[in-house]
Amino acid sequence: MPASRQIVHHASDAIISADQSNVIVMANPAAAALFDTSVEQMVGSPLGRYIEAADGDAGEPAGYFRAGSGRAGRRATDYAVTGLRSDGRRFPIEGSISRTNEGAPFYTVIMRDVSERRRVQEKLTRSHDQLRQLSAALQTIREEERTHIARELHDDLGQLLASLRMDLALLQQAAGTPPDSLHLMRGMDANLLTAIASLRRIASNLRPRALDEGGLYFALQGLRDDFVERYGIPCTLLADEAELRLDDAASTAIFRIVQEALTNIARHADATSVHMNLFRLNHELLITIRDNGRGIHPGDMEKAESLGLVGMRERVWAMHGDIGIGPDDEGGTRIDVVLPLEGHLVQA
Numbered sequence: 001m002p003a004s005r006q007i008v009h010h011a012s013d014a015i016i017s018a019d020q021s022n023v024i025v026m027a028n029p030a031a032a033a034l035f036d037t038s039v040e041q042m043v044g045s046p047l048g049r050y051i052e053a054a055d056g057d058a059g060e061p062a063g064y065f066r067a068g069s070g071r072a073g074r075r076a077t078d079y080a081v082t083g084l085r086s087d088g089r090r091f092p093i094e095g096s097i098s099r100t101n102e103g104a105p106f107y108t109v110i111m112r113d114v115s116e117r118r119r120v121q122e123k124l125t126r127s128h129d130q131l132r133q134l135s136a137a138l139q140t141i142r143e144e145e146r147t148h149i150a151r152e153l154h155d156d157l158g159q160l161l162a163s164l165r166m167d168l169a170l171l172q173q174a175a176g177t178p179p180d181s182l183h184l185m186r187g188m189d190a191n192l193l194t195a196i197a198s199l200r201r202i203a204s205n206l207r208p209r210a211l212d213e214g215g216l217y218f219a220l221q222g223l224r225d226d227f228v229e230r231y232g233i234p235c236t237l238l239a240d241e242a243e244l245r246l247d248d249a250a251s252t253a254i255f256r257i258v259q260e261a262l263t264n265i266a267r268h269a270d271a272t273s274v275h276m277n278l279f280r281l282n283h284e285l286l287i288t289i290r291d292n293g294r295g296i297h298p299g300d301m302e303k304a305e306s307l308g309l310v311g312m313r314e315r316v317w318a319m320h321g322d323i324g325i326g327p328d329d330e331g332g333t334r335i336d337v338v339l340p341l342e343g344h345l346v347q348a
């Protein structure tokens, strides 16, 4: 056996050669094993018995690897095709084909069974999808809990504090209260007022009430005002109240996206101005948030411990939207979001 034949014979990849009329003229033991048959069986058989032709008639051998088959690898000669085992079972193959001219042209095909890889890929995709669903479910639960706690704080505790204040006012008005007690009561009233204010702030930080009343616009205004007050960075909000009457899911998602964007600007950007635009175009909402800070770098978005941008993306994808995060033309950072609004519009 010549050296080159020996190499083919012992190769762990399946190798077959076919002539121009699709008849197999050579197959190595690995090829026979791949198709669950013997070398003797393969040699002399038509190529179509082992490899599914894309459109019935594949013409010359190269046709099996071109017509209708997908590109598999980086090289132009790599293709994904379907193999046929002797018992008729089909399985995915990746292979490359090369043509040699030794008198008559003939074709050599090197193949690999990729069933296992496909299975692993499918498993990975499935587990990735499940993680996505889990993360969306967790976000929903978290939001529901926040809503619940905010409401309890506001309705229960808030009411209680308000009624305590009223009782205290009655006591203060009662005749014959000694001046010392009156002084104490005034102090109590001031404390009660402070408690009511902090309770409102805490509840609103958990979840602004406006969100539950279809008032995304007002909730965003509140966010903007807080941002300007806290960090002293001018921030414009360009939006139309009527365009932002959206259901709870969309309002919450948009609010949280904008909130994370503003938090990031405060923490990382070192910006001196921020612009937020939200406007509707047909059935989509376009959101742009720009700052003039130090800009974001590709590596910033890959930090393992950073979850803000990841969460932002997940929210957008969960709504079948698109998001782009990157440097702005003027050096800062720019976030562009497109959200389809079908099914999220609330009638006035």
Ligand SMILES: Nc1ncnc2c1ncn2[C@@H]1O[C@H](COP(=O)(O)OP(=O)(O)OP(=O)(O)O)[C@@H](O)[C@H]1O
Pocket (backbone or CB within 6 Å): 264, 265, 267, 268, 269, 291, 293, 294, 295, 296, 297, 300, 301, 303, 305, 306, 307, 308, 309, 310, 333
């Ligand atoms: N507006 C911005 N300007 C400059 N850099 C930014 C901006 N927004 C984000 N970055 C960079 O991108 C990184 C990732 O942001 P991301 O919100 O995902 O995480 P984080 O803010 O660091 O942490 P967290 O998980 O608490 O949000 C930040 O650490 C920061 O370096």
Ligand SMILES: [Mg+2]
Pocket (backbone or CB within 6 Å): 260, 263, 264, 307, 308, 309
């Ligand atoms: Mg962040």
